[in-house]
Amino acid sequence: MTEITILALYGLLVILTLILQATGGLTQLGMGYLLGSRDEGRTVSGIAGRLERALNNSVTAMVLFAPAVLLIHVTESSTNETLLAAQAFLIARIVYLPSYAFGIVGLRSLAWTVGIVATVTLYLLAL
Amino acid sequence: MTTELTVLALAALLQAVQFVLMAVPANIELAPGETLSPRDRDKLGGDLVDKLSPRTARLYRALSNHFEALILFTIAVLVVTLGDQSSTLTRACAWVYLAARVLYVPAYAFGWVPWRSLIWFVGFGATFLMLLAALV
Numbered sequence: 001m002t003e004i005t006i007l008a009l010y011g012l013l014v015i016l017t018l019i020l021q022a023t024g025g026l027t028q029l030g031m032g033y034l035l036g037s038r039d040e041g042r043t044v045s046g047i048a049g050r051l052e053r054a055l056n057n058s059v060t061a062m063v064l065f066a067p068a069v070l071l072i073h074v075t076e077s078s079t080n081e082t083l084l085a086a087q088a089f090l091i092a093r094i095v096y097l098p099s100y101a102f103g104i105v106g107l108r109s110l111a112w113t114v115g116i117v118a119t120v121t122l123y124l125l126a127l
Numbered sequence: 128m129t130t131e132l133t134v135l136a137l138a139a140l141l142q143a144v145q146f147v148l149m150a151v152p153a154n155i156e157l158a159p160g161e162t163l164s165p166r167d168r169d170k171l172g173g174d175l176v177d178k179l180s181p182r183t184a185r186l187y188r189a190l191s192n193h194f195e196a197l198i199l200f201t202i203a204v205l206v207v208t209l210g211d212q213s214s215t216l217t218r219a220c221a222w223v224y225l226a227a228r229v230l231y232v233p234a235y236a237f238g239w240v241p242w243r244s245l246i247w248f249v250g251f252g253a254t255f256l257m258l259l260a261a262l263v
């Protein structure tokens with residue numbers, strides 16, 4: 001498994017998050033609203049709202065993580081440490097999703113922190 | 128340069144076009160004092176986006192949606208390119224993605240129901256297939 005494979009797996013995790021978020025929106029807002037132009041800004045609440053915020057956060061994390069992986073790959077600076085950091089990122093983000101959806105206070109923030117620290121570590125190792 | 132990278136560059140240019148399509152009417156509709164301000168909700172009496180006309184607000188949502196889609200597509204392209212996994216399927220997926228995202232803009236602006244959602248799904252499916260193809 002390389003960092004690039006982990007990036008592909010993370011992309012699929014974000015897609016899964018998106019599907020869950022869309023399902024939440026579907027149950028609360030209805031198909032008619034979703035298919036329409038959404039001119040009235042309806043909002044979701046509860047678990048659907050959490051999934052929406054989790055998706056936004058996952059996209060932000062992806063924007064930071066993807067360049068780090070690219071740097072490592074293009075500069076051919078992959079080591080056991082960079083691989084470990086990428087794996088830590090993926091595991092943290094897998095934990096992040098249910099901990100946000102089910103509102104596990106503390107665990108979500110911990111998972112987020114591990115993810116961001118792993119990303120920063122990747123950048124530092126790339127340098 | 129692989130086909131996927133060419134399409135990625137075109138998709139980024141589409142994002143620039145979408146930005147202009149949204150920004151020009153938005154700046155006509157909103158006062159400079161509103162756009163240049165820190166856009167505090169309590170001072171504006173709500174979100175700045177809520178002051179846009181329905182069509183401009185749709186273009187704004189279409190732009191936000193493409194930011195998300197483009198990030199995933201970028202990853203798919205890079206994974207395919209760097210992993211040397213480019214194939215006829217991934218090249219076709221890249222073009223399908225671009226075509227879907229170009230169509231998505233008028234579909235949102237003119238309220239083509241339910242075609243906008245279907246078009247979105249085509250772009251999403253193409254990205255998903257590219258990521259899967261890179262892993263197989």
